[in-house]
Amino acid sequence: MPRRLILSATERDTLLALPESQDDLIRYYTFNxxxxxxxxxxxxxxxxxGFAVQLCLLRYPGYALGT
Known part of the structure; x- marks a missing residue:
């Protein structure tokens, strides 16, 4: 059975892209x-x-590496 694409390639790239602004980088990727x-x-x-990277990616954009 063929898989349906819910998002276009552009939409998927936008959703999963890492933040670019300095404020967002600080907010999501600073450890307490x-x-x-x-x-x-x-x-x-x-x-x-590796644990630190996974922790950051779970915060934003909300997925782990390899998924």
Missing amino acids: DSDLSLIRQRRGDANRL
């Missing part, structure tokens, strides 16, 4: 003390970085 505590609980630099 609670976030930093969660990040520090991960083992290894690579895991901490």
Whole structure:
């Protein structure tokens, strides 16, 4: 069964694009003390970085990598 496209390519790109304004970047991608505590609980630099990136993407635009 063919898949239906709900959004056009342009609409999808607009929806999933990362914010461009400095205010939005600060609002969505700045960690508070609670976030930093969660990040520090991960083992290894690579895991901490990956967890931090996933946390940011879940905030905005609201999806995890690989989805």
